[in-house]
Structure formats: structure tokens, C-alpha cells
Amino acid sequence: MFSCLLLVHGLASSEVGIDPPAAVPSAAAMDEVPRTVTDGGPVVDTRGAQPRSAAMPARTVALTFDDGPDPTWTPEILSVLRRHHVPATFFVVGSRAATYPGLLRDIRAAGSEVGIHSFTHPDLAAVSGMRLDRELAETQLVLDGAIGESSYLLRPPYSSSPNAVDNDALRSFREAGADGYVTVLSDVDSRDWQRPGVDAIVRNALPPAGAGGIVLLHDAGGERSQTVAALDRLIPQLQAQGYRFTTPEAAVGLPADNQPVSGVAHLMGRTVLGLVGVAGVVVDTLAWLLLVVGVLVVVRLVLMLVVACRHRRRRHRPDFSWGPPVRAPVSVIVPAYNEKENIAATVRSLVASEHPVEVLVVDDGSTDGTAEIVDGLRLPNVRVLRQANGGKPSALNAGIAHARHELIVMIDGDTVFEPATIGRLVGPFADPTVGAVAGNAKVASRRGLISRWQHIEYVMGFNVDRRVYDVLRCMPTIPGAIGAFRRGVLLEVGGVSDDTLAEDTDLTMAICRTGWRVVYEDSARAWTEAPATLAQLWRQRYRWSYGTMQAMWKHRRAVLDRGASGRFGRFGLAHLAVFQILLPLLAPLVDIFLGYGLIFLNPVTTLAMWAGVLAVQLAAAVIAFRLEGERVRVLWLLPLQQIVYRQLMYAVLIRSAVTALGGIRLGWQKLRRVGGLDALLATTARSGEEGSADRLTGASRR
Missing domain, CATH: 3.90.550.10 (Spore Coat Polysaccharide Biosynthesis Protein SpsA; Chain A)
Structure with missing residues (x-):
């Protein structure tokens, strides 16, 4: 029993690293990916027989944050968003969300959305179909329990722009699409994970020549003070240039992401969160006890x-x-x-x-x-x-x-x-x-x-x-x-x-x-x-x-x-x-x-x-x-x-x-x-x- 609690606690509290952008693969590794994906927009819908992609309209920006939630940086980012009355989409890691479920409620209360970034942060293109289903289902359970809502928006870890999608990545997109998920990539990378400085983050996050874009930022995975400061400068700058801020699905005409779930799903989600909470208390208590x-x-x-x-x-x-x-x-x-x-x-x-x-x-x-x-x-x-x-x-x-x-x-x-x-x-x-x-x-x-x-x-x-x-x-x-x-x-x-x-x-x-x-x-x-x-x-x-x-x-x-x-x-x-x-x-x-x-x-x-x-x-x-x-x-x-x-x-x-x-x-x-x-x-x-x-x-x- 204690081993099971340790496993739950370990999965829920394991450290999550950064998402460096994927390199553009070779032509041979992309021969199964249609041009409509590689040359298309960052929103990839694989729920049908053929994958479809959509790009962001001109002067339209969707701010997205990966790898959270984080008890230090997520609240600071939400504070900046509230101050400027701007929504964003937070693609959360299920294990971290299970540890900090209150932050998901804070995100929704601030007018932003919650998407799925997997449960343990693996490369979904490299895992089995069973593992992929489990990663998404477990994260969905956490959302069900924490906010009583579901999400159909998915951002796979270690993904980046559409031109980096290879055969394995497309396979994972299709498997996720079969479960009703729409993949949201990014076409504007702030590179904040490198901590290059506030000025550099702001420059990297600006869409080119008035075009629209989905901006990739992070609210976890390391020290994010530069991200917070850059966001406070980026939003006013884009607003001054006539940009509007929205969510990815709203920009391309898809239904709203977060929708209420049934009472049974909510109860199951609360059970998962309760288990994680109990595991945390038991393991932490015994850890201190064993130290003594x-x-x-x-x-x-x-x-x-x-x-x-x-x-x-x-x-x-x-x-x-x-x-x-x-x-x-x-x-x-x-x-x-x-x-x-x-x-x-x-x-x-x-x-x-x-x-x-x-x-x-x-x-x-x-x-x-x-x-x-x-x-x-x-x-x-x-x-x-x-x-x-x-x-x-x-x-x-x-x-x-x-x-x-x-x-x-x-x-x-x-x-x-x-x-x-x-x-x-x-x-x-x-x-x-x-x-x-x-x-x-x-x-x-x-x-x-x-x-x-x-x-x-x-x-x-x-x-x-x-x-x-x-x-x-x-x-x-x-x-x-x-x-x-x-x-x-x-x-x-x-x-x-x-x-x-x-x-x-x-x-x-x-x-x-x-x-x-x-x-x-x-x-x-x-x-x-x-x-x-x-x-x-x-x-x-x-x-x-x-x-x-x-x-x-x-x-x-x-x-x-x-x-x-x-x-x-x-x-x-x-x-x-x-x-x-x-x-x-x-x-x-x-x-x-x-x-x-x-x-x-x-x-x-x-x-x-x-x-x-x-x-x-x-x-x-x-x-x-x-x-x-x-x-x-x-x-x-x-x-x-x-x-x-x-x-x-x-x-x-x-x-x-x-x-x-x-x-x-x-x-x-x-x-x-x-x-x-x-x-x-x-x-x-x-x-x-x-x-x-x-x-x-x-x-x-x-």
C-alpha cells in the first residue's frame, strides 16, 4: 500500500523539464505528413479522415503557457493577464495539476482556459498508443475533479511549429484525434525557456509583419521571472499595434474548450485528487518521520x-x-x-x-x-x-x-x-x-x-x-x-x-x-x-x-x-x-x-x-x-x-x-x-x- 502511495506521489510531484522546440526532421521522416499540415497553421484537427489545419487570423494572438501549473509563477502570470484583461490558454501537466488543483480553478476564474499537456510529460510521439491514451485520460480526470470541466485541446510535449511534424508525431495526433482531441502547436516561440533576457523574450514573441500567431510561453519548468516581466511589456505593445487577444479555438471557429462534465466524471476526478492529496500527506509525513x-x-x-x-x-x-x-x-x-x-x-x-x-x-x-x-x-x-x-x-x-x-x-x-x-x-x-x-x-x-x-x-x-x-x-x-x-x-x-x-x-x-x-x-x-x-x-x-x-x-x-x-x-x-x-x-x-x-x-x-x-x-x-x-x-x-x-x-x-x-x-x-x-x-x-x-x-x- 505504501509503495502504491509512493508511486502516486512520485508521479504527481516529479519535476517537469522544459520543452525545447523540436528540430525540423528529415524529408524521409516526414513523407507521410500531408502538406496541409506542414505548410498549414498551428491548430491541427485530426478527428476526421484527413487532418486539417488552421492558421490564426491577421493581428490575432493566442497566448499559451506550457508545463504548469506552478505555485510561484502561474499566479504571477495570471495577475499580469488580469491587469491587461487578456485571456490565455494554459496547457497543464496532469501530475502537477493534481498537486495544485486550486491553480486550475484560479486560471478559470481569471477568464483563461485549461488545455492538456499530458500527465507525466513524455514525448507522445515516442510512446505506445496505450500509454498515450492513459496520459490524456489521467490528465482529463484531474481537470474533471479540479474544475468540473473537460478539455479537448492538446499540446504534446516537445512539439513546436507545424513544419516540425514528422510521421511519428502525426501518428500521435491521429490517435489523440480518435479520442476527440485537437492538437494546438505554436508558430511564435518566445524561447523564454532559455532565459535570454526580457528584451529578447519580447522580440521573439512578436508575430512577423502584422500576422497572427499562437505564442509559446512557459509558466513552469524553471525560474520564470523573465517571462512575467516580458509578458507585462508584450501585451501593451501588441495592443498598441492593433492586435486582439483570444484563445486558439475561438480564433479558428471551433467550440469553446472547457465544458462542464457529468457528476460521475467529477466524482471520479475528485477521487483521483483525493488520492494524490492523501499520498502527499502520508509520504511527506513519513519522509520527515524517517529523517528523524x-x-x-x-x-x-x-x-x-x-x-x-x-x-x-x-x-x-x-x-x-x-x-x-x-x-x-x-x-x-x-x-x-x-x-x-x-x-x-x-x-x-x-x-x-x-x-x-x-x-x-x-x-x-x-x-x-x-x-x-x-x-x-x-x-x-x-x-x-x-x-x-x-x-x-x-x-x-x-x-x-x-x-x-x-x-x-x-x-x-x-x-x-x-x-x-x-x-x-x-x-x-x-x-x-x-x-x-x-x-x-x-x-x-x-x-x-x-x-x-x-x-x-x-x-x-x-x-x-x-x-x-x-x-x-x-x-x-x-x-x-x-x-x-x-x-x-x-x-x-x-x-x-x-x-x-x-x-x-x-x-x-x-x-x-x-x-x-x-x-x-x-x-x-x-x-x-x-x-x-x-x-x-x-x-x-x-x-x-x-x-x-x-x-x-x-x-x-x-x-x-x-x-x-x-x-x-x-x-x-x-x-x-x-x-x-x-x-x-x-x-x-x-x-x-x-x-x-x-x-x-x-x-x-x-x-x-x-x-x-x-x-x-x-x-x-x-x-x-x-x-x-x-x-x-x-x-x-x-x-x-x-x-x-x-x-x-x-x-x-x-x-x-x-x-x-x-x-x-x-x-x-x-x-x-x-x-x-x-x-x-x-x-x-x-x-x-x-x-x-x-x-x-x-x-x-x-
């Missing part, structure tokens, strides 16, 4: 990067410490439902941890032998809990109930830890105000296009956001792939809730509302399997988006909380609502505006602005990758990500919003695992993409 949105997004991006850089500098200072080293053992809970592809690699990486751990694999009713695979590993400090399928929250709660230690780490069944990850992840618990810690989730395989796009998103988006949330103390999500919690905090909030599909976000928000501090530890890295196909990615992000909306609605009263818990509501929840939901829902309009600019505006300027925005994003991405210690060579995919991947994320968000507004309960979207985390990470290590992958591969093999 664009400024907000850029300002947010800059501030986020500044705060993220501050977070990294603070955490990596030599003198920074959470407190005494945390040596307490950790219970690691791995909820698993049909995770046979990756569960062995996940458990091996946990057992290889440099920090003392117990591993609880909660088999949530798997049917693929997940539990048997873990049992077959025969690894120390690994327990398997079996239960009927009850969902991820149920599995996590079962793990919490059977955990032996106060510190609990939750990890997905498709994720692998580095040997130092758990020790670093629980380090912030040395601070007694810290209730939970979010780790640094990274995409394991970066060989496919979709995986690389997700890698860019994780580094540029999720991890930068978590740094900022940490500084502002309003963390909304601890990723399910890597998070650490105090057992007492989990019990205080009632464990992991199944009220939403984003159980990790729901749990984090609940912890924030209790006043506990939630921090981000970027050195605690986890490598997770990302969706390998667009369909899988869609299902995952659909669940994430919908679940996040559920969690936000569940904790909406956090904006009214006071103290530390209210900080989350005022900053974290508000930021999510504005920058993760509301503004992204408007973001597709930016891309539609890009197409609008390429078609109706200056394409070079449009592309330059888009390139500027992309350059800002690229600079931000480089900074984000440097913060994470990642290589930037993958960022050559960023422009393509903006065109393809981003659209998918917008579509997911829009569908999630529609689902939420419709009150539809979305089911859990289980992803099909590809497996082979060991092989994937070994490949990464061999390619040298990430030094940390070397350590991780060794750990998982052990």
Missing part, C-alpha cells in the same frame, strides 16, 4: 560504539578486577532434545574446562539417542537426567533442582566452550552485587553466506548491545548459549518460566527486576551452531522476536519500578521497544524510499546518500570487530547483508508483531541440527581465522 528515525539511529549507533569502547577499556585495564578469584565449583546444565549431532562435542568441551565443573545433561524426551550418546562417553563428573518431553524451561528447572553447586551455568546442546570460558564466566561473581553473567556467543562455522551474515550480526549487534547494557546496568537478555547464575537468584525469581518462547530473555528481565546486577563478560566465549538455511534462520528468529515481545509485555510494569529494578524498565525495556521493535518496523520504508529516489529523484544523489549510510555502518562494523578481536575481511559482505539478510529480519519482525497483535500462541521452533562442531572448528583452526578456535578444538577433542 535516521538521525536517531545514527546517533544511537555512535553512542553505542562510544559506550562499548568505554566498556572494553574499563574491563581490560591491568588494574581491573571483580575481586578475589572465584574457585567455587560450577554446575553446568545442558538441556537437550534430539541433539545427537553436537551433544558429544558440547559435553567434551565442558569436561575439558580449566574450572572445576559438574555437567548435568537433561534429556528432555529425546528420541534420537541423545542420552545414550552422553552415557557412552563415560566422562567424569557428567550426569544424565532423563524426563518426559516438557520443553526447555522444564529441562532447565530440573537441572537447577539437581545441581550440587551454588554457581550454575546454562548452555545449549549445540554449543562448545573454550577451556577457560567457565572460569572467566563466573569471575564476576566475586562482586556480591552480581546475580547473573552473560557470556560472548560466537558463530562456530563461518563458511556459508548465511553463517557469515549471522557472524556479522552477532559481532555488530548482539555483543555491542550487551556491552552497552552492561554499562547502563539494564541487560535484557543473557543468551541461552552461555549464561551464569547464582542458584539463590534463580530460586528467588521462581526458576525458568515457560510463559514465553524467549525463556532466556524472560529470566534475565525477572532477575533485573529483583535489583540484582547482570553483567557481560566478553572474554568468556562460546561457539554455537547457527542456522544453516534461510528457512531455519526464519524459524529461529521468528521464535526469538515473538518471545521477546512476550517477555516485554510480561514485564511491562518494569517501567514503573523504582530503584535498581526501575533502571531496567526505564532504559533496557524502553530501548528494546523503540530500537528493536518500533524503529525496525519502519526500516523497510527506507528501502522503499531508495527505489523511490532512484525513479523519481536524482539517482546519483540517492545512491550517494545510501552509500554514505552504508559507509557509516561499515565504519561502525570495523570498530565492533576490533572490539571483539575479529578479522574484518568478512565485512565485504556487509552491503549484500543490508540488501538481503536485513530484509529477512524485518519480515520476521513484522510477522512476529502481527502474530502478537493477533493473540496467536506460537509453538516452539525446533531447528534441524547439522552437527559436526568438532570438524567445523577444526576447519576454522586450520584456516587461522580465530586463534581462540585452536584452543577450543583441542579442548573438544580431548
Whole structure:
């Protein structure tokens, strides 16, 4: 719908250029044009079997104006005409007339006539018959709606005198004549479009030796102050020479041009004008809104990067410490439902941890032998809990109930830890105000296009956001792939809730509302399997988006909380609502505006602005990758990500919003695992993409 409104607005507001006179064509291009046209007068009637032309009587002038109406110059020209009591004929462009319908009424009120100059100002001799009919019919509708009158006078764009009519032009005259139109050319060209000066315009507009003529002038298409001044001198000069002023059809004995139309035609015309008006208001409003949105997004991006850089500098200072080293053992809970592809690699990486751990694999009713695979590993400090399928929250709660230690780490069944990850992840618990810690989730395989796009998103988006949330103390999500919690905090909030599909976000928000501090530890890295196909990615992000909306609605009263818990509501929840939901829902309009600019505006300027925005994003991405210690060579995919991947994320968000507004309960979207985390990470290590992958591969093999 918005695209249609843009199309209407673009057609109605597109700039109209000047009408330079057509050059006299070659004899071969005019061999079908009868001499009665080329040697005749400027009024060409092709409504009959043979074209007829008529010339203006001696000392008779018809002033005509092309390319309008224009809100600046048309009123000034009408003022001059009124002052001298002279009529004129304004050949209007339908798109401009639809934008300024009041000017057509002003023209008629001043005693002048309105003719047709096409709707979008094409060369009618070069368009198809269908396009020609549409150009005339649409302009006629605008006249019907604006003044309640029709016109049968037509001046084709880029036409001039009768001796310049070629075969193609005559064809268009005949097609227009079949619809009842009479073509009005000109035989006196003022050349005001060249802006040669007032004196030159007056000289050019004088008919030769007392002859009559149709004078071509312009009331739009550029700056027309010279035309206005020349007209104020031309009329008195011709009147002094005995010239009379009239309209083309009156001079050659044709009926008056503008005639009333039926009520149905007037209603249809008013509908067209109403559509153009609505399109103008909607597009202009959204254009300003998107400008504001664009400024907000850029300002947010800059501030986020500044705060993220501050977070990294603070955490990596030599003198920074959470407190005494945390040596307490950790219970690691791995909820698993049909995770046979990756569960062995996940458990091996946990057992290889440099920090003392117990591993609880909660088999949530798997049917693929997940539990048997873990049992077959025969690894120390690994327990398997079996239960009927009850969902991820149920599995996590079962793990919490059977955990032996106060510190609990939750990890997905498709994720692998580095040997130092758990020790670093629980380090912030040395601070007694810290209730939970979010780790640094990274995409394991970066060989496919979709995986690389997700890698860019994780580094540029999720991890930068978590740094900022940490500084502002309003963390909304601890990723399910890597998070650490105090057992007492989990019990205080009632464990992991199944009220939403984003159980990790729901749990984090609940912890924030209790006043506990939630921090981000970027050195605690986890490598997770990302969706390998667009369909899988869609299902995952659909669940994430919908679940996040559920969690936000569940904790909406956090904006009214006071103290530390209210900080989350005022900053974290508000930021999510504005920058993760509301503004992204408007973001597709930016891309539609890009197409609008390429078609109706200056394409070079449009592309330059888009390139500027992309350059800002690229600079931000480089900074984000440097913060994470990642290589930037993958960022050559960023422009393509903006065109393809981003659209998918917008579509997911829009569908999630529609689902939420419709009150539809979305089911859990289980992803099909590809497996082979060991092989994937070994490949990464061999390619040298990430030094940390070397350590991780060794750990998982052990």
C-alpha cells in the first residue's frame, strides 16, 4: 500500500523539464505528413479522415503557457493577464495539476482556459498508443475533479511549429484525434525557456509583419521571472499595434474548450485528487518521520560504539578486577532434545574446562539417542537426567533442582566452550552485587553466506548491545548459549518460566527486576551452531522476536519500578521497544524510499546518500570487530547483508508483531541440527581465522 502511495506521489510531484522546440526532421521522416499540415497553421484537427489545419487570423494572438501549473509563477502570470484583461490558454501537466488543483480553478476564474499537456510529460510521439491514451485520460480526470470541466485541446510535449511534424508525431495526433482531441502547436516561440533576457523574450514573441500567431510561453519548468516581466511589456505593445487577444479555438471557429462534465466524471476526478492529496500527506509525513528515525539511529549507533569502547577499556585495564578469584565449583546444565549431532562435542568441551565443573545433561524426551550418546562417553563428573518431553524451561528447572553447586551455568546442546570460558564466566561473581553473567556467543562455522551474515550480526549487534547494557546496568537478555547464575537468584525469581518462547530473555528481565546486577563478560566465549538455511534462520528468529515481545509485555510494569529494578524498565525495556521493535518496523520504508529516489529523484544523489549510510555502518562494523578481536575481511559482505539478510529480519519482525497483535500462541521452533562442531572448528583452526578456535578444538577433542 505504501509503495502504491509512493508511486502516486512520485508521479504527481516529479519535476517537469522544459520543452525545447523540436528540430525540423528529415524529408524521409516526414513523407507521410500531408502538406496541409506542414505548410498549414498551428491548430491541427485530426478527428476526421484527413487532418486539417488552421492558421490564426491577421493581428490575432493566442497566448499559451506550457508545463504548469506552478505555485510561484502561474499566479504571477495570471495577475499580469488580469491587469491587461487578456485571456490565455494554459496547457497543464496532469501530475502537477493534481498537486495544485486550486491553480486550475484560479486560471478559470481569471477568464483563461485549461488545455492538456499530458500527465507525466513524455514525448507522445515516442510512446505506445496505450500509454498515450492513459496520459490524456489521467490528465482529463484531474481537470474533471479540479474544475468540473473537460478539455479537448492538446499540446504534446516537445512539439513546436507545424513544419516540425514528422510521421511519428502525426501518428500521435491521429490517435489523440480518435479520442476527440485537437492538437494546438505554436508558430511564435518566445524561447523564454532559455532565459535570454526580457528584451529578447519580447522580440521573439512578436508575430512577423502584422500576422497572427499562437505564442509559446512557459509558466513552469524553471525560474520564470523573465517571462512575467516580458509578458507585462508584450501585451501593451501588441495592443498598441492593433492586435486582439483570444484563445486558439475561438480564433479558428471551433467550440469553446472547457465544458462542464457529468457528476460521475467529477466524482471520479475528485477521487483521483483525493488520492494524490492523501499520498502527499502520508509520504511527506513519513519522509520527515524517517529523517528523524535516521538521525536517531545514527546517533544511537555512535553512542553505542562510544559506550562499548568505554566498556572494553574499563574491563581490560591491568588494574581491573571483580575481586578475589572465584574457585567455587560450577554446575553446568545442558538441556537437550534430539541433539545427537553436537551433544558429544558440547559435553567434551565442558569436561575439558580449566574450572572445576559438574555437567548435568537433561534429556528432555529425546528420541534420537541423545542420552545414550552422553552415557557412552563415560566422562567424569557428567550426569544424565532423563524426563518426559516438557520443553526447555522444564529441562532447565530440573537441572537447577539437581545441581550440587551454588554457581550454575546454562548452555545449549549445540554449543562448545573454550577451556577457560567457565572460569572467566563466573569471575564476576566475586562482586556480591552480581546475580547473573552473560557470556560472548560466537558463530562456530563461518563458511556459508548465511553463517557469515549471522557472524556479522552477532559481532555488530548482539555483543555491542550487551556491552552497552552492561554499562547502563539494564541487560535484557543473557543468551541461552552461555549464561551464569547464582542458584539463590534463580530460586528467588521462581526458576525458568515457560510463559514465553524467549525463556532466556524472560529470566534475565525477572532477575533485573529483583535489583540484582547482570553483567557481560566478553572474554568468556562460546561457539554455537547457527542456522544453516534461510528457512531455519526464519524459524529461529521468528521464535526469538515473538518471545521477546512476550517477555516485554510480561514485564511491562518494569517501567514503573523504582530503584535498581526501575533502571531496567526505564532504559533496557524502553530501548528494546523503540530500537528493536518500533524503529525496525519502519526500516523497510527506507528501502522503499531508495527505489523511490532512484525513479523519481536524482539517482546519483540517492545512491550517494545510501552509500554514505552504508559507509557509516561499515565504519561502525570495523570498530565492533576490533572490539571483539575479529578479522574484518568478512565485512565485504556487509552491503549484500543490508540488501538481503536485513530484509529477512524485518519480515520476521513484522510477522512476529502481527502474530502478537493477533493473540496467536506460537509453538516452539525446533531447528534441524547439522552437527559436526568438532570438524567445523577444526576447519576454522586450520584456516587461522580465530586463534581462540585452536584452543577450543583441542579442548573438544580431548
